[in-house]
Amino acid sequence: MRLLRAGAAISLAARAHAQPIAAAGQPAQLDVRAAGAASVRVTLKPAAMAAAFPYTPALVERTYAAPAISVRELRAPVRRTVGALTVEVRPDPLTVVVLRAAGDTVQRLTFQPDGSLAFRVDDAPVLGMGEGGPRPQQGTPWRTAPIQFDRRGRLDEMEPRWQSDAYGSRNPAAVLVGTGGWGLFVPTPWGQVDLRDARRGVLVPWVPNARDSIVQTERNQQQALAKGKPPANAVVAGAYDVFVFDARDPAALMRDLAAVTGPAALPPRWALGYMQSHRTLEDERQLLGIVDTFREKRIPVDAVIYLGTGFTPKGWNTRQPSFAFNPEVFPRGGAAFVRDMHARHVKVVLHMVPWDRDRLPRLDSTTARSYWQEHVGLFDAGVDAFWPDEGDWFDLFERLQRHRLYYEGPLSTRPDVRPWSLHRNGFPGIARWGGWVWSGDTESSWKTLEGQIAVGLNYSLSIGPFWGSDIGGFYATNELTGELYARWFQFAAFTPSFRGHGRTWQLRLPWGWGLSDMGPREGNNSNTGDSTRGVLRAELNNPAIEPIAKRYDELRYQLLPYTYTLAWEARTTGMPLMRALWLHYPTDSIARGLGSEYLWGRDLLVAPVFEKGAASRAVYLPAGDWYDWWTGARAAGGRTVTRPVDLATMPIYARAGAIVPVDPVRQWADEPVSAPTVLRVYRGADGAFTLYDDDGRSQDYLRGIGSWIRLSWNDARRRLTLAPGAPRGATNVVRPRTFDVVLMPDGARKTVRYGGTAIDVRF
16 A cells, blocks of 8 residues: 555555545545654544545644554554554454553444444443433433433433433433543544443444525424534535543543533633523512612522513513513613622523524625624623523534634633523533533432533533533423422532423522412423422422522532632643542442442542432542541441431531532622631541632633632641742732641641641641
């Protein structure tokens, strides 16, 4: 064969009986190159394709090294070092084997004669694969079915769809996280993933037909044509673009995945606070009164979200799609109302629905710019952010463009203010456009609450770090009680998006369950549907729920220094906020299969309670010592403990060696406080944590401007060291701070003043 690349590329002399490489029956080229520190990129493309890779907006534009292997025909195996890995390419059938330096196999890809791609599966769980879960067969009792966390054992059609039940929306992505030590990301082609065989998985490419070329619209979005998939005219027959990751070190997988899809944009700090969604509106007096009630009750809140008319009889605007404030709700106009909200230190977020195809034939980089201009008047009125709903009819490229629109559009209007938006649809690559996703229109049920834990973990492993769900579930059922709401609120306080939303919306207010009137039943968008399946009136007048919601809301704000640092870690390391236990305990065969509890960052373990009337919760604690957040009791790990619970208690454990910053309670994220931050140091192991901070609002973080304090605990010497911890090239803004250092669990306390130079605190 002829030489395709100079230097690092392989040249094989043409020989008799050499196997020509083909794709979809046409001559093809196989390239293998390094993708990251622990990953390779395998590309099979038609020989006539001039571009190095099949196009997808899911991947960030970056320069890759020349291929270490580049062949168009092959007889004997070819073996070369590719980055930190070794790759062997074998003929008949074309097979790519990725090995570690020690010679053990990371993954084996086989391009099969029928056009499918086979890969190796081991006996460990396979996680990721996007958001959502299997669609229950009609008539099956999904409330008693086991929740899917491990993706093995099924043929996944990878069909983007609206879904309710326990999982919510299905946003599939071919990012497979093999907890046995491998990972795959297949941005091209789109296809089904068959994991029914215990030893071999298969990706079956999607071959568009005539129906798949039909442009979907708002009117035909219920049809399963090609919505959410790449546009049919962008599909290149036979092309493959596959990233293979060595996931023996999970952190390396997450770092390399972020490198190919783009680093996550840092959100504004307020977006990590509590958001209260509203549905059926009365008038601005009602809306101002709700915020005033939050402030009077001292229940923290950072943002209010208003649904649009058409999705409720009376929303923030004239009938959707619309950019005009509803004069029945805002007789003074939107700008005056927004000013009043800002005076109360609350952001205003508006529900948006795109024009149908008659006004927005295709959402691309050209139409996005003109479409954004229609939003500018709302920004001029002071609106802070948007909730772009619907748009399920968009194809995959349009969905990604929509995330980009709501990131670049706001920056074009307010250049140094971080944008924020909340979407129904997501895919790898949205994080670099500030992509936040919620799980859609779920049912209010205990099984749904259980399912959302697994959904959030798989999303966080395969799409992006910022996810959440409607507290209590969207569709109000007889299962929606004060107890379910309280348990869901506890869980949501430890998810990136912390938002109360759903039908019978006034019961989504923290104090709603203590009232005697639940407000509009909201059986459908016009409030005329059957509401007999909704909330039982006997559940009202329950004063026990408000203090529980307030307690966890306050805890969310107390932990903001920790959580904001996790958001920074998501950007710089690719590690999500919600972390499957496997990410930090990859050799623990129990931990890697658990989808019912998770780590919030490295140091806190969260075990949501999802059983009605629960008096206890079984919690698996990985190796090491752990401390009960509420009582300080120490427990040895590597085993399951039974934690007694009342309705006010969700089990939370801190890892020995953890250093957890805890702030005074704020009523909004940027409220000034005078009391110092407490550094809780959990004894029993050495530990370290780099506390990150910045102004919480501007794009300065992109310019390397922030504050980093490296906290290091030496357990044997009982010494905490505070020192500058900025990464190389960054501008470390030193702000003198007072910390109260508290040794857990005994409570010994010392106060220290940090001024930018290293200082030790000894106990």
